[in-house]
Amino acid sequence: MSIFNLSNAIMGSGILGLAYAMANTGIILFVILLILIALLSAYSIHLLLKTAGVVGIRAYEQLGYRAFGPPGKILAACIITLHNIGGKIKHFTTAFTIPIMxxxxxxxxxxxxIYTELKTPNKTRMQNVANISILAMFVMYLLTAIFGYLTFYGNVKSELLEMYSKKDTLMLCVRLAVLIAVTLTVPVVLFPIRRAxxxxxxxxxxxxxxxxxxxxVCLLFLVNLLVIFVPNIRDIFGFIxxxxxxxxxxILPGIFYICIVPEEQEPLKSRPKIQALVFVTLGFIFxxxxxxxxxxxxxxxxxxxxGH
Known part of the structure; x- marks a missing residue:
C-alpha cells in the first residue's frame, strides 16, 4: 500500500506530456534525462530519510525548523504549499516541457x-518503497512517452490524449483511467499542503x-477558482x-542534511556532505x-x- 501511495504521489496527468517532451528532446536524450532524474530523486530521498532518522522528525517543515528555526519552517511550508497547488493546477493545464522532464x-x-505510516518504519524499508515506486513510474513514463511519440512523431501535442478521437471507446476508457488516477492523487497531494x-x-x-x-475545502476551492478565472495560470505556476x-x-534535502546531521557523525568535509553540497548546487543549476x-x-x- 505504501508503494501505491508513493507512486500515486509521483504520478500526475503530467505523464500525458512526456511524449511531447520526447518529441522535443529525442529518444536517446529523453531516456538519459529520465534515468538521471530517477537516480537523483532516489538519492534525494536517501538524504531526506537519513536526516529525518538522525533527529527523529517525520515532517518536511519540521526539518526546516530544525535546520534554520522558524524561518526555515515557514520557508519549507510555503514551498510545499506553492508547489503542490501548482501541481494540482498543472493537472488541468498544459505543462512546460522542461518541468515535465x-x-x-x-x-x-x-x-x-508515508514513512510514518509503515507498520515497521525504518530507513531501509522506506528507501526500498521509494526505489520501487520510482522504478515503477520510470517504466510507466518511458512506455507512455515512447509509444505516444512513435504514434505521432513530431506532430504530438503537449497533451497526448488530444491527439486521439474523442469518439473512440478505448480512448474514452483511457481518459477515464487518467481521471481516476488524478482524482486518487488529490488526497495524497492535499495532505502535505494542509499540514503546511x-x-x-x-x-x-x-x-x-x-x-x-x-x-x-478552501484549498480545492482556491485551485478551481485559479484554473477558471486566471487564463495565464500555466505561466504563473510554471515559474513557481x-x-x-x-x-x-x-536544495532543501541537501541543505537539511548538511545542517542537521552533526559534524561528530559526519564532518563537513566528509564525502557524504560534499556530495550533498554538490547536490544542492545541481538544484540551483536546474x-x-x-x-x-x-x-x-x-x-x-x-x-x-x-524539435525532432
Whole structure:
C-alpha cells in the first residue's frame, strides 16, 4: 500500500506530456534525462530519510525548523504549499516541457508521512518503497512517452490524449483511467499542503475535524477558482514550479542534511556532505536553467527546446 501511495504521489496527468517532451528532446536524450532524474530523486530521498532518522522528525517543515528555526519552517511550508497547488493546477493545464522532464519524480513532501505510516518504519524499508515506486513510474513514463511519440512523431501535442478521437471507446476508457488516477492523487497531494497550512497558521492547535475539512475545502476551492478565472495560470505556476520543485528535490534535502546531521557523525568535509553540497548546487543549476527557459519563452513567445 505504501508503494501505491508513493507512486500515486509521483504520478500526475503530467505523464500525458512526456511524449511531447520526447518529441522535443529525442529518444536517446529523453531516456538519459529520465534515468538521471530517477537516480537523483532516489538519492534525494536517501538524504531526506537519513536526516529525518538522525533527529527523529517525520515532517518536511519540521526539518526546516530544525535546520534554520522558524524561518526555515515557514520557508519549507510555503514551498510545499506553492508547489503542490501548482501541481494540482498543472493537472488541468498544459505543462512546460522542461518541468515535465526535470521534475517527473517529485514526491518528497509525501515521503515522510508515508514513512510514518509503515507498520515497521525504518530507513531501509522506506528507501526500498521509494526505489520501487520510482522504478515503477520510470517504466510507466518511458512506455507512455515512447509509444505516444512513435504514434505521432513530431506532430504530438503537449497533451497526448488530444491527439486521439474523442469518439473512440478505448480512448474514452483511457481518459477515464487518467481521471481516476488524478482524482486518487488529490488526497495524497492535499495532505502535505494542509499540514503546511496548519504548521503556518495553527502550529499549537490540537487536531479538529472542522479545521481539517475546512482547510481542504478552501484549498480545492482556491485551485478551481485559479484554473477558471486566471487564463495565464500555466505561466504563473510554471515559474513557481521551476523554483519550488528543485527546492524540494535538490536544495532543501541537501541543505537539511548538511545542517542537521552533526559534524561528530559526519564532518563537513566528509564525502557524504560534499556530495550533498554538490547536490544542492545541481538544484540551483536546474532552477536557473528552468527559469531562464521559461522567461525566454515568455519574452520571445517561442519554445526553447528543439524539435525532432
Amino acid at each position: 526535470a521534475f517527473a519524480f517529485v514526491c518528497h513532501p509525501e515521503v515522510l508521512p 497550512v496548519l504548521q503556518l497558521l495553527f502550529p499549537d492547535k490540537p487536531f479538529h475535524w472542522v479545521r481539517h475539512i475546512s482547510i481542504a 514550479g521551476a523554483t519550488s520543485a528543485p527546492s524540494l528535490i535538490f 532552477m536557473i536553467m528552468s527559469i531562464t527557459f521559461i522567461m525566454i519563452e515568455w519574452v520571445t513567445g517561442k519554445k526553447t527546446s528543439g
